Amino acid sequence: MNTSDLLQDYTRYTRRRILFILLVLLGIVFVGMYAMVVGAAGISPGDIIRVFTGRGDPVSEQIILNIRLPRVLAALLAGLALSASGAVMQSLLRNPLASPFTLGISGAAAFGASFAIVFFGSAGIAFMPWLNEQYIVMFSAFAWSMVSTGFILAIARYRGATPEVMILAGIAIGSLFGAGVSALQYVATDVELAAIVFWMFGDLGRAAWNDVLILSVILFPLLIYFSLKAWSYKALQSGDEFARSLGVNAFRVRLTGMLAASLATAVVVSFYGIIAFVGLVVPHIVRRFIGGDDSFLIPASALFGAVFLLLSDTVARTLFSPVILPVGILTSFIGAPLFLFLLLKGMGRGYWS
Amino acid sequence: MKIELRNIEFAYDKNPVLRNITGVIDPGEFVALVGPNGSGKSTLIKCINGILRIQKGEVLLDGKNLKSYGTNRLSQKMAYVPQTEQKAVPMNVFDAVLIGRKPYIRWKPTKQDLEITAGILEKLNLAPVAMKDVTKLSGGQQQRVFIARALAQQPEVLLLDEPTANLDLKHQVDVLKLLGSLTRQGITVIMAMHDINLAAMYSKKVMMMKEGRLFASGGNEIFTADNVEKLYDVNVETIHKNGTVYIVPDRTQSI
Ligand SMILES: Nc1ncnc2c1ncn2[C@@H]1O[C@H](COP(=O)(O)OP(=O)(O)OP(=O)(O)O)[C@@H](O)[C@H]1O
Ligand SMILES: [Mg+2]
Numbered sequence: 001m002n003t004s005d006l007l008q009d010y011t012r013y014t015r016r017r018i019l020f021i022l023l024v025l026l027g028i029v030f031v032g033m034y035a036m037v038v039g040a041a042g043i044s045p046g047d048i049i050r051v052f053t054g055r056g057d058p059v060s061e062q063i064i065l066n067i068r069l070p071r072v073l074a075a076l077l078a079g080l081a082l083s084a085s086g087a088v089m090q091s092l093l094r095n096p097l098a099s100p101f102t103l104g105i106s107g108a109a110a111f112g113a114s115f116a117i118v119f120f121g122s123a124g125i126a127f128m129p130w131l132n133e134q135y136i137v138m139f140s141a142f143a144w145s146m147v148s149t150g151f152i153l154a155i156a157r158y159r160g161a162t163p164e165v166m167i168l169a170g171i172a173i174g175s176l177f178g179a180g181v182s183a184l185q186y187v188a189t190d191v192e193l194a195a196i197v198f199w200m201f202g203d204l205g206r207a208a209w210n211d212v213l214i215l216s217v218i219l220f221p222l223l224i225y226f227s228l229k230a231w232s233y234k235a236l237q238s239g240d241e242f243a244r245s246l247g248v249n250a251f252r253v254r255l256t257g258m259l260a261a262s263l264a265t266a267v268v269v270s271f272y273g274i275i276a277f278v279g280l281v282v283p284h285i286v287r288r289f290i291g292g293d294d295s296f297l298i299p300a301s302a303l304f305g306a307v308f309l310l311l312s313d314t315v316a317r318t319l320f321s322p323v324i325l326p327v328g329i330l331t332s333f334i335g336a337p338l339f340l341f342l343l344l345k346g347m348g349r350g351y352w353s
Numbered sequence: 354m355k356i357e358l359r360n361i362e363f364a365y366d367k368n369p370v371l372r373n374i375t376g377v378i379d380p381g382e383f384v385a386l387v388g389p390n391g392s393g394k395s396t397l398i399k400c401i402n403g404i405l406r407i408q409k410g411e412v413l414l415d416g417k418n419l420k421s422y423g424t425n426r427l428s429q430k431m432a433y434v435p436q437t438e439q440k441a442v443p444m445n446v447f448d449a450v451l452i453g454r455k456p457y458i459r460w461k462p463t464k465q466d467l468e469i470t471a472g473i474l475e476k477l478n479l480a481p482v483a484m485k486d487v488t489k490l491s492g493g494q495q496q497r498v499f500i501a502r503a504l505a506q507q508p509e510v511l512l513l514d515e516p517t518a519n520l521d522l523k524h525q526v527d528v529l530k531l532l533g534s535l536t537r538q539g540i541t542v543i544m545a546m547h548d549i550n551l552a553a554m555y556s557k558k559v560m561m562m563k564e565g566r567l568f569a570s571g572g573n574e575i576f577t578a579d580n581v582e583k584l585y586d587v588n589v590e591t592i593h594k595n596g597t598v599y600i601v602p603d604r605t606q607s608i
Contacts, residue, residue, distance in 0.1 A: 003471045006480055006483055009484050242435050247427065
C-alpha cells in the first residue's frame, strides 16, 4: 500500500461521511413535509402549496403557518440543540454517558419552573399583571439552569476542570435541585402541582414563532462555534496534557464548551420542558454510522437529532390521534430501549468494548 | 532548536520533584533521559514543553524564554508523546494522526495535511491499519499512532516519554532508528527510557536523573557500571563486545 492508495481510502471515507450528512438533510426535508400534512386537521400538500403561494383559505393558513410550521421548526431546532450539546459534552468529558443534562440542567430547569409556578403563579400575576405567567416560568427555568451551570463551572474553576469533577458536581447539583422540586411539589396547591407535572413533560405543543426565532438566533452561532472548535475537542480526547502540547488550553476549551452546550440546552428546556434521551442516544447512533471524529460527529449529530426529534414528535402527535402525547414521554419510552439495544450491539466504534 | 535549562525547580503542591536542573541541548541532539521510577523524568519533559509551569529557573528555546512563545506557535515547534495515553477514544487511525496537524489547521485540513499524514502512517508501518479504529489496535500499534501523531506536528523538538515501552523488539529498533534519522535532519529528540542498553545504542547524549537532580550527563561514555549502580542501586556487570558496552544486572551478587 502506498501513499496515494491511503489518501484515496481516506478520501472515500470522508465522502461516505459527507454522504451520510446529505442523506440526513434529505431525511429532514421528507419528514418535514410529512409532518406538515399529517395530523388531526386534514391538510393536503395542495393546501400547503396554496398557502405558501398566498392563495390559501384562512383556516388552513392558520393551521399551517401558526401551528404546524412553528412546531416542525421547533422540533428540528430542539433536536439539533440537544444532540449537538450531547455530542459536544460526550467529547469534552470523554464520557459516553454524558448528555446535555449531565450538568444537572434538567433538575435545575424543573426547579426554576416549579419555583415560578408556586411563587409567581396566580399570586405573582396579581402584582405584575403586565407579565405573562408562561414567560415567568420560562425565564425562571432558564435562569436556574444557568445558575446551576455557573455553579458547576465555578467548582470546576476552583477544583480543576477535569471530566470527573464536572460529572460528579453535576450529579450532586442535579439531585439537590431534584430535592428542591419535591419540596415545592409538596407545598404546591393541586392546580400548581398539575402545572409543574405538565411542565416537566417535554412538549413541543408549546412551540410558537417567538421561541422558534429566539432559538435560531441563539443556536446558529453556537453551532458555528462548535464546528470551529471541533479540532480542539479532538485534541482534548487524548488527554488534557496532550492537548496542551497541541496548543489547546484544556481548561478554557472545556469550560467554554460546557457553557455553550449548557446554554443551548437550557434555552430548549425552558421553552419546551425536559426531552430526555435524545441528546444521549443520537450521538451514539451517529457514531455507529460515521465514527467518532468530532469534525463530522458534531454537525451530523445535530442534523440527525433534528430529524429524530421531528419524527418522534410527529409520531407522538398521530399515534393515538386525536390524543396528542407530549414528545418527552415518547422519547423516554423509545430512548431507553434504543440505548439498551445500542449497548447490546456493542455501542459500536469501541466505547466500552 | 537549542534548549537551555537554567536552574529549574519544580514542585507538585510543595513536594519538590525537580531540583536545580541545568543543561544545554543542541539542535539535532538525541538525548536519552534515564533514571529510576519517580526520579522526575516525566516531570522534566512536561516542564520543557510548558505543560507544567516551573517555579524557579527558566527554559530557553533558541535563547527566548519558553513563556514568551504563544501556545499555538509552541505546538508547531515542539511535540509530545505522553507516557500514558488517556484510554483511546473511538476514532479512525488516519483521523487520530491527522490531529497532529491541528497547529496548522484553521478550519479543515488541506491536501498537504492529508499527504503529510499519509506519509507518516506509511513510515511507521501503520498504513495497513490506517482505516481501522484506534481502539481496535494492539497496545504497541496504539503507541505508534501516538508517535505518528507527534511526527505529524512536524516539530523541531520531539519529546517522548517512554515511547518504546509497549513495542516489540523490531518496532523498538524501528522507532529508535526513525528517531535517529530525525535527529540527522536537525530535529532534537528528548526521550525518557528505561532500557539503558537501547538508550546507549541509539542516543548521543544521556541525562541521568536521580531524586529530581541531574545525577550525571554527557555522552554515552557515562554509562559505566559505577554510574548505573549508583543510579539504580543495583549491582551490574558489563559485557564488552565489538567495542560496545552492555550493562546487565549481576545475578551472582545479592544486593
Ligand atoms: N500529578 C502529580 N501530582 C503529584 N505528584 C506527582 C505527580 N506526578 C508525579 N508526581 C511525583 O513526582 C515524582 C516524579 O514523578 P515522574 O512521573 O516525573 O517520575 P518518572 O521519572 O517519570 O518515573 P517513571 O519512570 O515511573 O515514569 C514522583 O515522586 C511522583 O510521585
Ligand atoms: Mg515517567
